[in-house]
Amino acid sequence: MPFVTEGITEENLSIVYSDPYITKVGHDHRKAEPIIHPNVLYLSAWVGDVFAGAFIVIQQSDVEFELHALLKRSAIKHSRELGDACLRWAFDHPILRVTAYIIEGLEAAKNYCLKLGFKEEGCRRCACVQNGVVKDVYVLGMTRQEWESK
Numbered sequence: 001m002p003f004v005t006e007g008i009t010e011e012n013l014s015i016v017y018s019d020p021y022i023t024k025v026g027h028d029h030r031k032a033e034p035i036i037h038p039n040v041l042y043l044s045a046w047v048g049d050v051f052a053g054a055f056i057v058i059q060q061s062d063v064e065f066e067l068h069a070l071l072k073r074s075a076i077k078h079s080r081e082l083g084d085a086c087l088r089w090a091f092d093h094p095i096l097r098v099t100a101y102i103i104e105g106l107e108a109a110k111n112y113c114l115k116l117g118f119k120e121e122g123c124r125r126c127a128c129v130q131n132g133v134v135k136d137v138y139v140l141g142m143t144r145q146e147w148e149s150k
Contacts, residue, residue, distance in 0.1 A: 002081040008042040021073040028129040045082045055086045063096040083116045091147045104135040113140045
């Protein structure tokens with residue numbers, strides 16, 4: 001059964017940030033490395049006793065978490081259940097919404113979020129550079145009301 005736990009070991013953090021499947025979606029201006037900040041938390045993703053990747057939770061305010069999935073290729077068949085587990089964890093906190101930012105061209109990631117129940121809210125034009133190409137970033141969000149009505 002897929003599930004998430006709060007926190008991540010140094011070893012698993014290293015696995016996530018050295019996985020070419022995960023790091024291929026990086027930005028040119030930000031090295032693929034762990035984010036160490038008081039507002040950043042990692043959730044470990046598990047399928048049984050097998051490490052399946054992680055989710056980054058960034059507390060943007062008292063009412064909003066920004067979420068990022070860092071799932072290994074081997075976990076894709078469990079990605080919906082893992083995403084739901086991450087969202088359940090998020091909405092167990094007193095927040096009103098979650099937000100996901102998806103780089104233009106990552107249609108599989110965008111579709112993943114939409115299948116989880118996120119709604120497309122807008123576009124940040126020319127918001128990142130990936131492999132030397134300026135790209136837009138889609139803004140997707142889910143409110144507590146939307147989560148509870150799923």
